[in-house]
Amino acid sequence: EVQLVETGGGLIQPGGSLRLSCAASGFTVSSNYLSWVRQAPGKGLEWVSVIYSGGYTFYADSVKGRFTISRDNSKNTLYLQMNSLRAEDTAMYYCARVSHSNYGRYYFDYWGQGTLVTVSS
Amino acid sequence: SYVLTQPPSVSVAPGQTARITCGGNNIGSKSVHWYQQKPGQAPVLVVYDDNDRPSGIPERLSGSNSGNTATLTISRVEAGDEADYYCQVWDSSNDHWVFGGGTKLTVL
Numbered sequence A: 001e002v003q004l005v006e007t008g009g010g011l012i013q014p015g016g017s018l019r020l021s022c023a024a025s026g027f028t029v030s031s032n033y034l035s036w037v038r039q040a041p042g043k044g045l046e047w048v049s050v051i052y053s054g055g056y057t058f059y060a061d062s063v064k065g066r067f068t069i070s071r072d073n074s075k076n077t078l079y080l081q082m083n084s085l086r087a088e089d090t091a092m093y094y095c096a097r098v099s100h101s102n103y104g105r106y107y108f109d110y111w112g113q114g115t116l117v118t119v120s121s
Numbered sequence B: 001s002y003v004l005t006q007p008p009s010v011s012v013a014p015g016q017t018a019r020i021t022c023g024g025n026n027i028g029s030k031s032v033h034w035y036q037q038k039p040g041q042a043p044v045l046v047v048y049d050d051n052d053r054p055s056g057i058p059e060r061l062s063g064s065n066s067g068n069t070a071t072l073t074i075s076r077v078e079a080g081d082e083a084d085y086y087c088q089v090w091d092s093s094n095d096h097w098v099f100g101g102g103t104k105l106t107v108l
Helices: none
Strands: A003-007 A010-012 A018-025 A033-039 A045-051 A057-059 A067-072 A077-082 A091-099 A107-111 A115-119 B009-012 B018-023 B033-037 B044-047 B061-066 B069-074 B083-091 B096-099 B103-107
Touching: A003 A091, A003 A107, A018 A033, A018 A091, A018 A115, A033 A067, A033 A077, A033 A107, A045 A067, A045 A077, A045 A091, A045 B096, A057 A067, A077 A091, A107 B033, A107 B044, A107 B083, B009 B018, B018 B083, B018 B103, B044 B061, B069 B083
Parallel strands: A010 A115, B009 B103
Antiparallel strands: A003 A018, A018 A077, A033 A045, A033 A091, A045 A057, A067 A077, A091 A107, A091 A115, B018 B069, B033 B044, B033 B083, B061 B069, B083 B096, B083 B103
16 A cells, blocks of 8 residues: 655744655655645645656756755655745645656656644744 | 646535636646645545546546646535645646646535
8 A cells, every 4th residue: 555654844943944754655766756745824736846766856946946855765765855944835745656657647646644844933 | 837727616516517627728738637635634636637537536527628728527516525626737848747726616
Protein backbone atom coordinates (compact mmCIF):
# COMPACT_ATOMS: atom_id res chain seq x y z
CA GLU A 1 0.00 0.00 0.00
CA VAL A 2 1.35 3.40 -1.00
CA GLN A 3 1.70 5.83 1.90
CA LEU A 4 3.22 9.29 2.26
CA VAL A 5 3.73 10.81 5.71
CA GLU A 6 4.90 14.40 6.07
CA THR A 7 6.62 15.81 9.15
CA GLY A 8 8.59 18.89 10.09
CA GLY A 9 6.02 21.64 10.00
CA GLY A 10 5.63 24.21 12.76
CA LEU A 11 5.79 27.87 13.71
CA ILE A 12 8.80 29.75 12.36
CA GLN A 13 9.74 33.41 12.31
CA PRO A 14 10.04 35.32 9.04
CA GLY A 15 13.48 34.86 7.54
CA GLY A 16 13.89 31.50 9.23
CA SER A 17 14.47 28.03 7.80
CA LEU A 18 12.61 24.76 8.07
CA ARG A 19 13.03 21.30 6.55
CA LEU A 20 10.02 19.17 5.74
CA SER A 21 10.25 15.41 5.35
CA CYS A 22 7.98 12.97 3.55
CA ALA A 23 8.48 9.31 4.36
CA ALA A 24 7.31 7.06 1.56
CA SER A 25 6.28 3.42 1.73
CA GLY A 26 4.87 0.99 -0.79
CA PHE A 27 7.09 2.31 -3.59
CA THR A 28 10.64 3.51 -4.23
CA VAL A 29 11.25 7.25 -4.28
CA SER A 30 14.25 6.96 -6.57
CA SER A 31 12.11 5.47 -9.34
CA ASN A 32 9.35 8.02 -9.16
CA TYR A 33 8.57 11.68 -9.62
CA LEU A 34 7.66 13.37 -6.34
CA SER A 35 6.27 16.82 -5.68
CA TRP A 36 5.38 19.27 -2.96
CA VAL A 37 2.05 21.07 -3.19
CA ARG A 38 0.91 23.69 -0.70
CA GLN A 39 -2.37 25.26 0.32
CA ALA A 40 -2.59 28.53 2.20
CA PRO A 41 -5.41 28.75 4.75
CA GLY A 42 -8.72 29.07 2.93
CA LYS A 43 -7.02 29.15 -0.46
CA GLY A 44 -6.48 26.82 -3.38
CA LEU A 45 -3.76 24.35 -4.26
CA GLU A 46 -0.38 25.65 -5.40
CA TRP A 47 2.31 23.45 -6.90
CA VAL A 48 5.71 24.10 -5.27
CA SER A 49 8.38 21.76 -6.61
CA VAL A 50 9.14 18.43 -8.25
CA ILE A 51 12.06 16.01 -8.33
CA TYR A 52 12.22 13.59 -11.23
CA SER A 53 13.56 10.06 -10.98
CA GLY A 54 16.67 11.23 -12.81
CA GLY A 55 17.24 13.89 -10.18
CA TYR A 56 16.15 16.94 -12.17
CA THR A 57 14.31 19.50 -10.08
CA PHE A 58 11.89 22.33 -10.88
CA TYR A 59 10.34 25.03 -8.74
CA ALA A 60 7.44 27.45 -8.80
CA ASP A 61 8.59 31.03 -9.34
CA SER A 62 7.30 31.95 -5.87
CA VAL A 63 9.86 29.70 -4.14
CA LYS A 64 12.73 29.46 -6.62
CA GLY A 65 16.02 30.32 -5.00
CA ARG A 66 14.63 29.84 -1.49
CA PHE A 67 13.38 26.24 -1.43
CA THR A 68 15.30 23.07 -2.31
CA ILE A 69 13.75 19.68 -2.99
CA SER A 70 15.81 16.54 -2.44
CA ARG A 71 15.51 12.89 -1.55
CA ASP A 72 17.38 10.24 0.40
CA ASN A 73 17.05 6.97 -1.45
CA SER A 74 18.40 4.95 1.49
CA LYS A 75 15.64 6.32 3.71
CA ASN A 76 13.02 6.38 0.93
CA THR A 77 12.26 9.93 1.99
CA LEU A 78 11.57 13.22 0.21
CA TYR A 79 12.61 16.59 1.66
CA LEU A 80 11.86 20.25 1.19
CA GLN A 81 14.41 22.68 2.61
CA MET A 82 12.76 26.07 3.02
CA ASN A 83 14.93 29.13 3.61
CA SER A 84 14.18 32.85 3.89
CA LEU A 85 10.62 32.07 4.86
CA ARG A 86 7.94 34.71 4.43
CA ALA A 87 4.46 35.14 5.86
CA GLU A 88 3.02 34.18 2.46
CA ASP A 89 4.68 30.75 2.76
CA THR A 90 2.22 29.91 5.53
CA ALA A 91 0.34 26.85 4.29
CA MET A 92 -0.35 23.17 4.59
CA TYR A 93 2.39 21.39 2.67
CA TYR A 94 1.53 18.12 0.97
CA CYS A 95 3.90 15.70 -0.68
CA ALA A 96 2.46 13.84 -3.62
CA ARG A 97 3.56 11.14 -6.01
CA VAL A 98 3.36 11.97 -9.69
CA SER A 99 1.97 9.38 -12.05
CA HIS A 100 4.08 9.62 -15.21
CA SER A 101 3.36 6.50 -17.21
CA ASN A 102 2.77 8.53 -20.35
CA TYR A 103 4.64 11.67 -21.36
CA GLY A 104 2.62 14.78 -20.61
CA ARG A 105 -0.05 12.93 -18.68
CA TYR A 106 1.34 13.84 -15.27
CA TYR A 107 -0.93 13.90 -12.28
CA PHE A 108 -0.79 13.31 -8.52
CA ASP A 109 -2.05 9.83 -7.74
CA TYR A 110 -1.15 9.67 -4.04
CA TRP A 111 -1.03 12.42 -1.44
CA GLY A 112 0.12 12.65 2.15
CA GLN A 113 -2.02 14.21 4.85
CA GLY A 114 0.11 17.33 4.98
CA THR A 115 2.17 19.25 7.50
CA LEU A 116 1.33 22.81 8.53
CA VAL A 117 3.91 25.58 8.26
CA THR A 118 3.16 28.89 9.92
CA VAL A 119 5.49 31.82 9.34
CA SER A 120 4.85 34.52 11.90
CA SER A 121 6.65 36.66 14.44
CA SER B 1 2.74 30.80 -17.58
CA TYR B 2 -0.35 28.72 -18.21
CA VAL B 3 -3.54 29.73 -16.40
CA LEU B 4 -6.59 27.64 -15.53
CA THR B 5 -9.87 29.35 -14.66
CA GLN B 6 -12.65 27.75 -12.63
CA PRO B 7 -15.90 29.24 -11.31
CA PRO B 8 -15.62 29.83 -7.55
CA SER B 9 -18.85 28.02 -6.79
CA VAL B 10 -21.47 25.72 -8.24
CA SER B 11 -24.74 24.79 -6.53
CA VAL B 12 -27.00 21.89 -7.39
CA ALA B 13 -29.91 20.03 -5.85
CA PRO B 14 -29.55 16.37 -4.88
CA GLY B 15 -30.16 14.04 -7.78
CA GLN B 16 -29.35 16.69 -10.38
CA THR B 17 -26.23 17.04 -12.53
CA ALA B 18 -23.35 19.34 -11.63
CA ARG B 19 -20.93 20.61 -14.22
CA ILE B 20 -17.67 22.26 -13.16
CA THR B 21 -15.68 23.94 -15.89
CA CYS B 22 -11.96 24.58 -16.23
CA GLY B 23 -10.88 27.08 -18.84
CA GLY B 24 -7.46 27.40 -20.41
CA ASN B 25 -5.89 28.41 -23.71
CA ASN B 26 -6.28 25.41 -26.03
CA ILE B 27 -6.70 23.17 -22.98
CA GLY B 28 -8.07 20.48 -25.32
CA SER B 29 -4.48 19.80 -26.37
CA LYS B 30 -3.50 18.94 -22.81
CA SER B 31 -4.42 16.16 -20.39
CA VAL B 32 -6.63 17.43 -17.59
CA HIS B 33 -6.92 15.91 -14.16
CA TRP B 34 -9.42 16.58 -11.37
CA TYR B 35 -9.17 16.40 -7.59
CA GLN B 36 -11.80 16.42 -4.88
CA GLN B 37 -10.96 17.93 -1.51
CA LYS B 38 -13.23 17.79 1.52
CA PRO B 39 -12.67 20.03 4.56
CA GLY B 40 -9.63 19.05 6.60
CA GLN B 41 -8.59 16.35 4.15
CA ALA B 42 -5.94 15.95 1.49
CA PRO B 43 -7.01 16.13 -2.15
CA VAL B 44 -8.10 12.93 -3.85
CA LEU B 45 -7.73 12.22 -7.56
CA VAL B 46 -11.17 11.62 -9.09
CA VAL B 47 -10.55 11.93 -12.84
CA TYR B 48 -7.29 11.66 -14.79
CA ASP B 49 -6.34 11.94 -18.45
CA ASP B 50 -9.48 13.96 -19.20
CA ASN B 51 -12.02 11.21 -18.56
CA ASP B 52 -10.57 8.19 -16.75
CA ARG B 53 -11.42 7.30 -13.16
CA PRO B 54 -9.17 5.72 -10.53
CA SER B 55 -10.50 2.58 -8.95
CA GLY B 56 -13.09 3.31 -6.32
CA ILE B 57 -14.38 6.50 -7.94
CA PRO B 58 -18.05 6.12 -8.95
CA GLU B 59 -19.10 6.26 -12.59
CA ARG B 60 -21.27 9.26 -11.72
CA LEU B 61 -18.10 11.35 -12.05
CA SER B 62 -16.87 11.90 -15.58
CA GLY B 63 -14.76 14.35 -17.52
CA SER B 64 -14.49 15.87 -20.95
CA ASN B 65 -12.03 18.20 -22.62
CA SER B 66 -12.21 20.12 -25.87
CA GLY B 67 -11.20 23.48 -27.23
CA ASN B 68 -10.65 25.93 -24.40
CA THR B 69 -12.76 24.16 -21.76
CA ALA B 70 -12.55 20.99 -19.71
CA THR B 71 -15.54 19.87 -17.69
CA LEU B 72 -16.05 17.65 -14.68
CA THR B 73 -19.59 16.27 -14.64
CA ILE B 74 -21.15 14.78 -11.54
CA SER B 75 -24.44 12.99 -12.24
CA ARG B 76 -27.08 12.19 -9.63
CA VAL B 77 -25.39 14.45 -7.12
CA GLU B 78 -25.35 13.29 -3.52
CA ALA B 79 -24.72 15.17 -0.29
CA GLY B 80 -21.35 13.42 -0.04
CA ASP B 81 -20.19 15.10 -3.25
CA GLU B 82 -20.07 18.46 -1.51
CA ALA B 83 -16.42 19.48 -1.68
CA ASP B 84 -13.88 21.67 -3.44
CA TYR B 85 -12.84 20.50 -6.89
CA TYR B 86 -9.59 21.42 -8.65
CA CYS B 87 -8.49 20.90 -12.23
CA GLN B 88 -4.80 20.45 -13.05
CA VAL B 89 -2.54 20.21 -16.08
CA TRP B 90 1.19 19.86 -16.66
CA ASP B 91 2.82 22.75 -18.51
CA SER B 92 5.43 21.26 -20.80
CA SER B 93 6.95 24.66 -21.56
CA ASN B 94 8.51 24.88 -18.10
CA ASP B 95 7.89 21.54 -16.35
CA HIS B 96 5.43 23.15 -13.99
CA TRP B 97 2.18 21.79 -12.65
CA VAL B 98 -0.79 24.16 -12.76
CA PHE B 99 -3.99 24.08 -10.72
CA GLY B 100 -7.21 25.90 -11.30
CA GLY B 101 -8.40 28.14 -8.50
CA GLY B 102 -10.90 25.55 -7.31
CA THR B 103 -14.70 25.30 -7.33
CA LYS B 104 -16.79 24.80 -4.22
CA LEU B 105 -19.67 22.44 -4.98
CA THR B 106 -22.66 23.02 -2.73
CA VAL B 107 -25.47 20.48 -2.59
CA LEU B 108 -28.65 22.36 -1.82
